[in-house]
Amino acid sequence: MKTISKAWPNKNLVRKSFPIVGMHCASCAKLIERKLNKTPGVISANVNYASEVATLEVENHVKDGDLAKAVADAGYKVGTNIEEEKKKELQNLKVKIIVSSILSLLVFIGSFPEWFSFIPALLSNSITLLLLSAPVQFWAGKQFYLATWSGLRNRAASMDTLIAVGTTAAYGYSILSILGITKGTYFDTAAVIITLILLGRFLEAKAKSHTSDAIKKLLGLQVKTARVLRGGREIDLPIEEVKVGDLIRVRPGEKVPTDGEIAEGQSSVDESMVTGESIPVEKFKGDMVIGSTLNKNGSFIFRATKVGSETMLAQIVEMVASAQSSRAPIQRLADIVSSYFVPIVLMLSVLTFTIWFDLGEPVRALINMVAVLIIACPCAMGLATPTAIMVGTGKGAEKGVLIKDAEALETAHKVKTIIFDKTGTLTLGKPVLVSFAGKTETLQIAASLEQGSEHPLADAIVSGAKERGIKLLKVISFRAISGKGIEGIINNKKYFFGNRGEKNEMVQKLENEGKTVMLLESGEKILGYIAVADTLKEGVKEVIKELENKGIVPWMVTGDNQRTAKAIAKEAGIKNVLAEVLPGQKASKVKELKEKYGVIAFAGDGINDAPALAASDVGIAMGTGTDVAIESAGITLINKDIRSVLTAMSLSRATLSVIKQNLFWAFGYNVVLIPAAALGYLNPMIAAFAMAASSISVVLNSLRLKKIKI
Amino acid sequence: MTLDKLLLSIGGGFLVVFIYWFFFGKKEEVLEAGDRVDIIVDGGYKPSVIKIKKNQKTKISLLRKDENSCLEEFIFPDFKIKKYLPLNEKVEIEITSTKVGMFKFHCGMNMFNGKVIVE
Numbered sequence: 011m012k013t014i015s016k017a018w019p020n021k022n023l024v025r026k027s028f029p030i031v032g033m034h035c036a037s038c039a040k041l042i043e044r045k046l047n048k049t050p051g052v053i054s055a056n057v058n059y060a061s062e063v064a065t066l067e068v069e070n071h072v073k074d075g076d077l078a079k080a081v082a083d084a085g086y087k088v089g090t091n092i093e094e095e096k097k098k099e100l101q102n103l104k105v106k107i108i109v110s111s112i113l114s115l116l117v118f119i120g121s122f123p124e125w126f127s128f129i130p131a132l133l134s135n136s137i138t139l140l141l142l143s144a145p146v147q148f149w150a151g152k153q154f155y156l157a158t159w160s161g162l163r164n165r166a167a168s169m170d171t172l173i174a175v176g177t178t179a180a181y182g183y184s185i186l187s188i189l190g191i192t193k194g195t196y197f198d199t200a201a202v203i204i205t206l207i208l209l210g211r212f213l214e215a216k217a218k219s220h221t222s223d224a225i226k227k228l229l230g231l232q233v234k235t236a237r238v239l240r241g242g243r244e245i246d247l248p249i250e251e252v253k254v255g256d257l258i259r260v261r262p263g264e265k266v267p268t269d270g271e272i273a274e275g276q277s278s279v280d281e282s283m284v285t286g287e288s289i290p291v292e293k294f295k296g297d298m299v300i301g302s303t304l305n306k307n308g309s310f311i312f313r314a315t316k317v318g319s320e321t322m323l324a325q326i327v328e329m330v331a332s333a334q335s336s337r338a339p340i341q342r343l344a345d346i347v348s349s350y351f352v353p354i355v356l357m358l359s360v361l362t363f364t365i366w367f368d369l370g371e372p373v374r375a376l377i378n379m380v381a382v383l384i385i386a387c388p389c390a391m392g393l394a395t396p397t398a399i400m401v402g403t404g405k406g407a408e409k410g411v412l413i414k415d416a417e418a419l420e421t422a423h424k425v426k427t428i429i430f431d432k433t434g435t436l437t438l439g440k441p442v443l444v445s446f447a448g449k450t451e452t453l454q455i456a457a458s459l460e461q462g463s464e465h466p467l468a469d470a471i472v473s474g475a476k477e478r479g480i481k482l483l484k485v486i487s488f489r490a491i492s493g494k495g496i497e498g499i500i501n502n503k504k505y506f507f508g509n510r511g512e513k514n515e516m517v518q519k520l521e522n523e524g525k526t527v528m529l530l531e532s533g534e535k536i537l538g539y540i541a542v543a544d545t546l547k548e549g550v551k552e553v554i555k556e557l558e559n560k561g562i563v564p565w566m567v568t569g570d571n572q573r574t575a576k577a578i579a580k581e582a583g584i585k586n587v588l589a590e591v592l593p594g595q596k597a598s599k600v601k602e603l604k605e606k607y608g609v610i611a612f613a614g615d616g617i618n619d620a621p622a623l624a625a626s627d628v629g630i631a632m633g634t635g636t637d638v639a640i641e642s643a644g645i646t647l648i649n650k651d652i653r654s655v656l657t658a659m660s661l662s663r664a665t666l667s668v669i670k671q672n673l674f675w676a677f678g679y680n681v682v683l684i685p686a687a688a689l690g691y692l693n694p695m696i697a698a699f700a701m702a703a704s705s706i707s708v709v710l711n712s713l714r715l716k717k718i719k720i
Numbered sequence: 721m722t723l724d725k726l727l728l729s730i731g732g733g734f735l736v737v738f739i740y741w742f743f744f745g746k747k748e749e750v751l752e753a754g755d756r757v758d759i760i761v762d763g764g765y766k767p768s769v770i771k772i773k774k775n776q777k778t779k780i781s782l783l784r785k786d787e788n789s790c791l792e793e794f795i796f797p798d799f800k801i802k803k804y805l806p807l808n809e810k811v812e813i814e815i816t817s818t819k820v821g822m823f824k825f826h827c828g829m830n831m832f833n834g835k836v837i838v839e
């Protein structure tokens with residue numbers, strides 16, 4: 011197969027892609043590929059079995075029909091391009107709206123010759139009005155009839171049933187009037203209602219498509235090609251052809267094509283588009299890079315470790331999409347109401363007609379019945395929660411806060427107590443050199459001794475020394491004394507570094523601060539002290555303070571001893587500490603606190619946090635954490651920023667308030683306006699306008715979430 | 721009350737009762753599904769009630785034959801599924817429930833619905 015780089019970009023070539031249905035194995039994809047490649051005009055064809063999409067590069071004279079035929083010849087089918095399909099639907103709707111607007115306007119003017127005295131008498135003729143409104147009723151309004159019919163066959167009714175019944179009543183009554191059976195024509199009512207409802211649907215579909223903008227934006231980040239090193243050459247390959255293990259070059263200013271590990275070179279990478287982390291991250295050999303992030307100034311080669319649906323971006327898209335399809339508990343009532351709504355409105359409309367007729371007002375009976383049918387809007391109730399959830403979860407993803415389901419989003423703002431796991435969540439999770447007492451030489455000697463050690467604390471001391479610009483010395487006769495420390499000879503002098511159980515005042519003081527203390531000794535003489543500790547992450551203190559201001563009680567849980575735990579908690583500003591908790595006990599501690607304090611959140615990052623994350627009402631996993639932790643959590647902070655705990659809570663509060671406004675508006679609208687229509691206070695045409703406006707306003711209110719500051 | 725009003729009142733009353741019976745009085749067909757089930761989406765879901773076993777993987781194939789745009793979206797919130805159903809094209813989903821109970825699925829605006837009963 012030819013590569014895109016050789017032929018692309020070429021003005022005579024176009025790139026096409028379409029879904030394929032019916033594949034059941036990877037060899038199906040190969041078969042279709044072969045068929046497509048044999049089609050005249052096809053330069054290259056690539057069929058991805060996993061995503062079920064064919065991507066082709068073809069000469070611009072190649073017709074879609076030829077490609078579809080090639081796929082059909084292979085025994086498969088070209089699937090529907092959903093985006094295209096929706097576009098086509100909207101285009102058709104637009105044509106209907108334009109035609110029916112013109113016709114409805116004429117019918118409206120013709121129906122009120124007393125207001126529009128300039129019009130010819132012919133336009134006011136009943137037969138003219140009948141003919142002008144017929145296309146609106148039966149062509150533009152055909153979809154209402156079709157939907158009503160298919161529903162009735164299953165003894166179900168929908169929004170469309172109400173519109174079809176309402177407008178048919180007005181139209182039919184007018185025909186009876188032409189036949190002399192009733193009085194007055196209402197062609198204008200029927201035509202204007204249909205036009206307004208169609209217009210409402212069009213605007214609603216447009217607005218609704220913006221509720222999934224976040225996903226589109228994420229998908230838009232995907233890189234199309236990668237510069238892969240194969241056989242000593244660099245070739246541009248479509249991203250679908252990149253395999254795990256491929257070496258890929260990324261030049262300055264380019265996007266990283268997929269997830270991987272840097273094999274050569276270094277650079278700073280802007281990961282904000284995927285993780286929400288605003289500061290570019292320095293990457294060196296061995297560091298992981300995330301696909302679709304932006305390489306800033308350096309150049310590097312990396313080895314692909316994840317491709318296709320396995321990449322972080324694909325997983326994020328998947329998670330956001332599934333969260334957007336989940337149901338928030340608050341939606342339950344709206345769901346129950348909307349499943350009974352339409353038949354009840356139908357019954358109410360019959361009652362309205364009967365009562366007004368009995369009161370001796372047959373014309374008002376008809377008008378009010380139509381108004382009841384048209385004003386009722388179950389759509390607004392159906393849209394109230396899901397649209398807000400869609401925009402809310404999308405907004406979260408943009409900020410690096412991934413929400414797993416609507417329930418987590420709904421619950422997050424009700425949290426009364428939050429338990430933080432210490433290591434890795436509140437703290438960096440690795441020790442750093444925090445202080446040393448003695449001469450600079452102390453640190454130099456200690457670090458020189460530690461450079462040969464494999465102890466976890468050694469790295470903290472060596473990096474601490476390097477950061478301070480200290481050169482390391484040569485060590486001979488290095489020896490590790492298990493559980494105690496290390497010793498070695500530097501410049502003919504023997505040193506010991508570690509702690510043999512010394513408990514003098516200095517050691518006690520540092521240990522009370524939660525630090526691990528090591529002493530540098532030569533002979534019997536103590537030359538200095540070095541303290542290392544796991545330090546708090548940036549922003550922890552602010553977060554704790556802000557939580558307390560909001561009335562949320564922060565707790566800390568750790569396996570550390572009381573002294574270390576209390577020291578770090580004090581520094582963070584946390585008053586409630588659960589120390590010496592074994593990993594297996596974390597979940598039961600969460601349950602205990604839940605019984606005592608109500609809605610509880612747990613923030614953690616390790617595998618051992620998974621049961622606690624699952625036991626809490628809202629599990630918050632740090633993005634640096636393990637997959638298990640992320641799976642058990644309702645919310646994942648992929649930007650690794652502890653401050654996002656507050657973002658998640660604010661987002662939850664904002665989304666919930668939009669949902670409540672929407673539900674209040676949707677219920678209130680129906681509760682107030684249906685009786686108003688029944689009592690004759692609403693013109694059916696105004697009702698149609700209000701109905702369309704109510705759905706649109708709910709969607710627009712949800713879209714407002716995009717703009718709020720959290 | 722004149723005769724026409726009386727007749728209309730009686731007719732109206734009957735109509736209300738008829739609407740109630742027509743929409744709320746229908747008996748639901750329950751289909752016991754094995755590891756796969758075909759649902760035809762046409763003016764609703766046929767079958768609309770499916771019984772499956774706990775912890776059993778069930779493939780549901782949806783085929784929309786109805787042009788009504790309300791039915792183009794299939795939503796199954798408890799399983800976090802939202803699918804666009806192209807006209808006359810099979811769309812497959814897979815569910816496995818670890819809990820017993822009743823789980824509802826519906827169209828985009830919750831006008832048409834069905835349920836899966838897990839035993």
